[in-house]
Amino acid sequence: MGQGDISRTRILDSAAAVLRQKGLAGAKLSEIGMGAGMLAPSIYHHFPSKDHMVEEVMMEGIYRNNRHIMARVEVLGPNAAPLVRLRAAIVAHVDFLLTGDDYSSAVARIFGDIPDEMRKRVLAAYSSFDNYWRDLIVAAQADGSASDKFDATVVRKFLIAMLDSCSSWYRPGKLGPPQIAEQAADLLLHGFAGKQP
Amino acid sequence: MGQGDISRTRILDSAAAVLRQKGLAGAKLSEIGMGAGMLAPSIYHHFPSKDHMVEEVMMEGIYRNNRHIMARVEVLGPNAAPLVRLRAAIVAHVDFLLTGDDYSSAVARIFGDIPDEMRKRVLAAYSSFDNYWRDLIVAAQADGSASDKFDATVVRKFLIAMLDSCSSWYRPGKLGPPQIAEQAADLLLHGFAGKQP
DNA sequence: GTCTATAATCAGATAGAC
DNA sequence: GTCTATCTGATTATAGAC
Numbered sequence A, B: 001m002g003q004g005d006i007s008r009t010r011i012l013d014s015a016a017a018v019l020r021q022k023g024l025a026g027a028k029l030s031e032i033g034m035g036a037g038m039l040a041p042s043i044y045h046h047f048p049s050k051d052h053m054v055e056e057v058m059m060e061g062i063y064r065n066n067r068h069i070m071a072r073v074e075v076l077g078p079n080a081a082p083l084v085r086l087r088a089a090i091v092a093h094v095d096f097l098l099t100g101d102d103y104s105s106a107v108a109r110i111f112g113d114i115p116d117e118m119r120k121r122v123l124a125a126y127s128s129f130d131n132y133w134r135d136l137i138v139a140a141q142a143d144g145s146a147s148d149k150f151d152a153t154v155v156r157k158f159l160i161a162m163l164d165s166c167s168s169w170y171r172p173g174k175l176g177p178p179q180i181a182e183q184a185a186d187l188l189l190h191g192f193a194g195k196q197p
Numbered sequence C: 001g002t003c004t005a006t007a008a009t010c011a012g013a014t015a016g017a018c
Numbered sequence D: 001g002t003c004t005a006t007c008t009g010a011t012t013a014t015a016g017a018c
Helices: A003-026 A029-035 A040-045 A050-074 A082-098 A102-113 A116-142 A152-169 A177-190 B003-026 B029-035 B040-045 B050-074 B082-098 B102-113 B116-142 B152-169 B177-190
Strands: none
Touching: A003 A029, A003 A050, A003 A102, A003 B003, A003 B102, A029 A040, A050 A082, A050 A102, A050 A116, A082 A102, A082 A116, A082 A152, A082 A177, A102 A152, A102 B003, A116 A152, A152 A177, A152 B152, A152 B177, A177 B152, A177 B177, B003 B029, B003 B050, B003 B102, B029 B040, B050 B082, B050 B102, B050 B116, B082 B102, B082 B116, B082 B152, B082 B177, B102 B152, B116 B152, B152 B177
């Protein structure tokens, strides 16, 4: 990155924060500019349109989330059990959302509202992420440690939707991000009715 | 209902369908009117504003979903085990969303985007629904059939987010609504790693 | 690189004929 | 009860000064 990218980054940071909180239609350029210390028209010196800016937030959010989760899984080493890897991914995902990454939370929030053309491109970038989850799920089934009566796609959709939701309802309280993350993993892997130690 | 309510109902039906598919900002009065066989301004003969109309869709969606789930749980009789009741609620919720109720799907879709004032009122109507889920969850824990290491509120949030998501990703295929509903119940109650018969 | 205008667009809402 | 025509307001986007 060059030296002229500081305000550009400030705009993206502000956009991610506003998009996360207000959604796509609710994110006004004036508010995004305000958060970056400038007025709305100045944004156009750095981005050709709101859509271009939003798309960059989406791509960055996917990239960050992807990288964070993979790092937390791969640190376990190549011989870790599939279920252990899957649990690490679940915990990492929740933890990342709740520890305040605006970009990945913005992705979860506005994904359903972006224009079709943009969605195609975002979806393409998202596919590697999606495949990573699919592999974690399928590996656990192949390994015999997870029931193969579940459809892997259905599990993935339910799992991601459940995890993504937490940034919209979580408020700091008696349970912190690590506890929420553990509950998510226990719930998904062993179930509400399960009796674990 | 009086006899003049037919077009009013057609408008609400159309609004629910468009809101479900396009979200709040994407739902134009022109498209909603089109679906009801009239042009946009004619809607104002039946509703004072778009917000009033949207709010009525939300309330109706909550009411329908609530009634449907309660009916499917209460038919089990007062002596059914808490876990059986909870499972019935989960299955009923997914089934209802996927079998095509536009109103309840619209609620799940646009809830995060409605204005604050409206959300307060919608949330008040939603509370009885929320309490019903909470009671199902707490009863299973009190009964000993579900682990009390879970925070009941966290479980409820995760559970509802997971179930609500299905209307956004489900497409008819080899798995129908009943199968998806069963997988949701198995996943939530026994977990992905659980070995059930 | 940011500002002060200002244009262009679009959707919600209103007025009044039929 | 629905239409055509129009108004209003908000928001994205542009022009051009500094």
